[in-house]
Amino acid sequence: ETGVTQTPRHLVMGMTNKKSLKCEQHLGHNAMYWYKQSAKKPLELMFVYNFKEQTENNSVPSRFSPECPNSSHLFLHLHTLQPEDSALYLCASSQETGPADTQYFGPGTRLTVL
Amino acid sequence: AQSVTQLGSHVSVSEGALVLLRCNYSSSVPPYLFWYVQYPNQGLQLLLKYTTGATLVKGINGFEAEFKKSETSFHLTKPSAHMSDAAEYFCAVSGRGYNFNKFYFGSGTKLNVKP
Numbered sequence: 047e048t049g050v051t052q053t054p055r056h057l058v059m060g061m062t063n064k065k066s067l068k069c070e071q072h073l074g075h076n077a078m079y080w081y082k083q084s085a086k087k088p089l090e091l092m093f094v095y096n097f098k099e100q101t102e103n104n105s106v107p108s109r110f111s112p113e114c115p116n117s118s119h120l121f122l123h124l125h126t127l128q129p130e131d132s133a134l135y136l137c138a139s140s141q142e143t144g145p146a147d148t149q150y151f152g153p154g155t156r157l158t159v160l
Numbered sequence: 161a162q163s164v165t166q167l168g169s170h171v172s173v174s175e176g177a178l179v180l181l182r183c184n185y186s187s188s189v190p191p192y193l194f195w196y197v198q199y200p201n202q203g204l205q206l207l208l209k210y211t212t213g214a215t216l217v218k219g220i221n222g223f224e225a226e227f228k229k230s231e232t233s234f235h236l237t238k239p240s241a242h243m244s245d246a247a248e249y250f251c252a253v254s255g256r257g258y259n260f261n262k263f264y265f266g267s268g269t270k271l272n273v274k275p
Contacts, residue, residue, distance in 0.1 A: 050203070052203075086169075086267070087267065088264075088265045088266060088267045088268075089204075089250065089265035091262060091263065102262070136203055136204070138203075138204075145191075145192050145254040145255030145263075146192050146209070146211045146254070146255065148194075148206050148209060149204075149206075149263065150206075151196075151203030151204040151205070152203045153201065153202050153203045154202075154203050
């Protein structure tokens, strides 16, 4: 596989469930990102990892817990979510976290919280 | 104030017509500028980017954008629309004048191409 992959592509969960989103990049990049894309709102940066270390947490509620075991894999652990958390969650990667570094996006996970 | 503004959440053009999608940034210092495209059920894909040098940037699929410092703009154009161009387009900024390493995305413009 090439590029950035995300699983699952669709997820429906109840407010009391615990689930995880997975992202994998096959580009040899050092930086990985989680974004939230909601209808009629700009893309919201959630977390940034560089060389497995978290460098940015954009005031994300603790019900979202990221994990980056290595530079190729990124997880987003979800628990006790709210209906307003329903959105498309996008993973991205870039060579470094520099401002000119192109970010490459996965296809996203469409999350619905009931 | 928004870091980047895309005028028009929806734009509709006829096949073969000029495509013009507008993007303005708010920094007084020229930032790095990007255009991304998102097709249905897919992630974002880079169309083109401006960092330094020539202000007219050519991208994939026949798109280009011109950085105009005096207008703080980076509008995206394509001379002749194709049905396959129907998608949502996002302008983004980073770097100088912003939180340096963060990307700020516009709200997006959905392009509809009529046959």
